[in-house]
Amino acid sequence: MEEKIIDEQKQGEALVLEANKKNKRKLFIESYGCQMNFSDSEVVASILATEGFNTTDKLEEADLVLVNTCSIRDKAEQTVRKRLEKYNAVKTKHNPRMKVGVLGCMAERLKEQFLEEEKIVDMVVGPDAYKDLPNLLEEVEAGRDAVNVILSRDETYGDIAPVRLQSNGVSAFVTITRGCDNMCTFCVVPFTRGRERSRDPQSIIEEIDDLVAKGFKEVTLLGQNVDSFLWYGGGLKKDFEKASEIQKATATNFAMLMDMVATKYPKLRLRFTTSNPQDMTLDVIEIMAKHRNICNYIHLPIQSGSNRILKEMNRQHTREEYFALIDNIKRLIPDCAISQDIIVGFPTETEEDHKDTLSLMEYVKYEYGFMFAYSERPGTMAGRKMDDDVPEDVKKRRLTEIQTLQREHSKIRHDEFLGKTCEVLIEKASKKSDLQWSGRNSQNVVVVFPKEDYTVGEFVNVKITDCTSGTLIGEAIEYSDNN
Ligand code: SAH
Ligand code: F3S
Secondary structure, three states, X not given: OHHHHHHHHHHHHHHHHHHHHHHOEEEEEEEOOOHHHHHHHHHHHHHHHOXXXXXXXXXXXXXXXXXXEOOOOHHHHHHHHHHHHHHHHHHHHHOOOOEEEEEHHHHHHHOOHHHHHOOOOOEEEOOOOHHHHHHHHHHHHOOXXXXXXXXXXXXXXXXXXXXXXXXXXXXXXXXXXXXXXXXXXXXXXXXXXXXXXXXOHHHHHHHHHHHHHOOOOEEEXXXXXXXHOEEOOOOEHHHHHHOOHHHHHOOEEHHHHHHHHHHHOOOXXXXXXXXXXXXXXXXXXXXXXXXXXXXOEEEOOOEOOOHHHHHHOOOOOOHHHHHHHHHHHHHHOOOOEEEEEEEEOOOOOOHHHHHHHHHHHHHHOOOEEEEEEOOOOOOOHHHHHOOOOOOHHHHHHHHHHHHHHHHHHHHHHHHOOOOOEEEEEEEEEOOOOOOEEEEEOOOOOEEEEEOOOOOOOOEEEEEEEEEOOOEEEEEEEEEOOOO
């Protein structure tokens, strides 16, 4: 008799589960931080689609709210905390049964502690544990804590076809490496995303095949450190030395992967991010120069122009080596645009060091830049061993100085396009005017121009007539022969 009741209970539970699946529960998912988070959220949406979840953009109607979080700077974490307050308000007012999960780097960094600190949080899931989401959801529904922050040696989600969220149907991200082994002393990423591993080129090609079949025109290969891509049959990058002779002889590096993808899809625009100067080799630049469809744009963070600070940051190259790399890029791809990440106010940074950063910027004259004041991160080498000793007002002033200089350089770079014709891939209507299209040229600069009869997803040649600080303005003169 007792057995029968349990059986019936089980059957009942199974029926509820089935009904839930059929009922299509609603998932509200949002992402903060780097592109990898946005890309991971597409993997998560795919995993949960098989559990019957449809995505919604209305927080009020969500059964499950997931926030993919960033730990890179303190401010990024504060933004997420604010969002949790908002979820709490909505949950109380509209939907007391709403469940809330935290994904990504903050989940990995804070682990169980999150459940105590933020009462609204039901589930904490690190970046390598998304396949466990169905199990974790069951735990949550049974009223138990659900935490999985185990970092993996081999998870790359290579077998999951991401659900493209907020997609324009034109450009997509494809993850090729996960984790980072570089251990820059300021950076929390190696702790939150684990050791570096590369994805099987076969599964990368399959994902791109699918995108091309769906009409996508541009793919950005994504990783914390893409130039370090190395597939030798699986396993961590750091274990490559231990691989067999055959594995070593048949390994695929980043230049080979790019060559393969660019050759297979000659009409597909290819981009990649992020490059680490120490790992960007000449053969990558040569492959870029060889293929017209690989965009002439490299995001090449430098962090500081001072050799002493670069050393303190454990960046594995000098200012001079960086210049040599820039010279090689400009020699092989004269119209290549380069952008930077720079941190001001790293511990012990002097006025002299700061001047070195400014003079480095003068040498390169970056197209664009992402500039930050140093934010001490718990657990990192700099966080543990160095005093955050540059006063906030000095950090602020230095940040303003490099931002001002960057604006000047962006203007100089943009002026170089005046009167020239660029191939632009149309992505969407311009934010400022519905009569204009917006897209990017090969150098990743946004170009706007009158719509005429052109449409989203087409390549057009645009003559540049004017520019603002962030945008080129022009007129389409013809279809490009890439359509
Ligand atoms: N290789 C990664 C880097 C991720 S972090 C990538 O895919 O882009 C992005 C940038 O944030 C870094 O290049 C650095 O400039 C900045 N950053 C990282 N840690 C920081 C910290 N503790 N304080 C301020 N800025 C930081
Ligand atoms: Fe961070 Fe340095 Fe890796 S900035 S992501 S540890 S290359």
